[in-house]
Amino acid sequence: MDHIITNTDDYKIFDKLGSNKKPGPKGWVRAFLHKNPNFLGTPFFEGENLIVGNGRELVGQRIFNVASPGHTWTSYTISDFGVGSGGATVSDGTPIIADPTLDDVGLNNPITLSSAYDAESSSSTTGVIKPITTDGSITLMDGEYGTSTYYSKSKCVCVVDASEPTSLGAGESQQISEAGLYFTSGSTNVMFSHICFAPKWKESDSILTIEWYIIC
Numbered sequence: 300m301d302h303i304i305t306n307t308d309d310y311k312i313f314d315k316l317g318s319n320k321k322p323g324p325k326g327w328v329r330a331f332l333h334k335n336p337n338f339l340g341t342p343f344f345e346g347e348n349l350i351v352g353n354g355r356e357l358v359g360q361r362i363f364n365v366a367s368p369g370h371t372w373t374s375y376t377i378s379d380f381g382v383g384s385g386g387a388t389v390s391d392g393t394p395i396i397a398d399p400t401l402d403d404v405g406l407n408n409p410i411t412l413s414s415a416y417d418a419e420s421s422s423s424t425t426g427v428i429k430p431i432t433t434d435g436s437i438t439l440m441d442g443e444y445g446t447s448t449y450y451s452k453s454k455c456v457c458v459v460d461a462s463e464p465t466s467l468g469a470g471e472s473q474q475i476s477e478a479g480l481y482f483t484s485g486s487t488n489v490m491f492s493h494i495c496f497a498p499k500w501k502e503s504d505s506i507l508t509i510e511w512y513i514i515c
Contacts, residue, residue, distance in 0.1 A: 324350050324358050328494050329510040330478070332501060334461075339508055344496040348511070349399040354491035357482050358515070375482040377491055378437070380457040381419060381427040382507070383408045386477025386495030394497040397477070403493045406479050412463045419481075420488050428481055428488050434458035435508075452514045455480065459507035467503040474498045478509055 326348045331339040350358075353370075360372050385407025387396045397407060405421030417428040431437055435456035457478070464473055476498040481488040492511070501507050 324355065324513060324515045326350060326492055326514065327512045328478075330496065330499075331508045331510075332499050332505055333508065334505050336506060343499055346494075346496075348492050348494040349401070349403075350492045350513075351399070351403045351490055352401040353404065353489050354480075354482070355401075357489070357491060372482065372484075372489065375484045375489070377455070377480055377482045377513070378432075379417070379428045379430050379481040379483050379488055380455070380509070380511070381406055381429065381479050381481065382410050382412070382459060382475050382509075383427075383477040383479075384410055384474045384498075386475075387498050389498065394476075396497060397495045399493040399495055404490055406477055406490075406493070407495075408477075410464055410473060410475065411466065412459060413465045417483075417486050417488065421490065428483070429457075429459075431455050431457055434460050452512060455509075455511040455513070457509040457511055459501065461504050461506050467501075469503060472500040472502045475501055475507060478511075480511055480513075 328344065328346060328348050329342040330344040331342050333340050356367060356370060357372050357375060360366055364373050366373055383406035385397065387394045405419050409419050409422055409424040409427040411424065411426035412429055414426045416426045418425045419427040435458040438454045440452045440454060467473060477495045479490050480492040482491045
């Protein structure tokens with residue numbers, strides 16, 4: 300099932316990121332938990348993500364089409380995502396959110412979404428790595444090269460559908476508190492970006508949609 304999702308306030312995201320002078324590629328994430336596939340509602344999380352060390356190295360390799368010592372990722376592309384339950388803990392009712400680091404290579408605690416999906420290469424956890432375009436989409440957006448917006452941007456819509464995780468039964472729920480983007484070649488995948496947020500509980504009839512913007 301395709302999810303056609305339109306938002307009219309994207310400019311606020313790009314204004315925020317355009318004013319951020321931190322070097323390197325960067326990203327912005329909005330996450331929604333909803334039941335109507337065509338209506339997202341209000342995001343339960345919105346904020347910047349961390350592009351990890353391997354992700355930054357991928358950008359360098361792809362720009363120059365030259366592999367670095369130890370890694371050959373010139374043919375890899377961002378195409379998959381995964382979610383996990385290791386992004387936060389709760390103490391006395393207060394969520395304590397983990398800090399992603401440049402050294403992250405995988406999710407802290409990956410969640411198996413479906414046996415039809417690939418394993419996360421870093422942990423060998425099966426069924427974690429879902430192709431973005433299975434239910435979502437990848438869009439390259441027009442660049443804006445004005446006074447403060449020197450960037451190109453892409454938007455990945457990552458969807459954990461109502462039937463996922465497939466292990467969920469009626470009345471059951473799954474805690475989700477982290478997500479990752481992956482660049483892939485065949486069944487080999489490497490984490491590109493990692494985000495952690497306060498725990499949300501997904502039931503078998505709800506949809507988790509993550510809008511993941513990458514700005515370069």
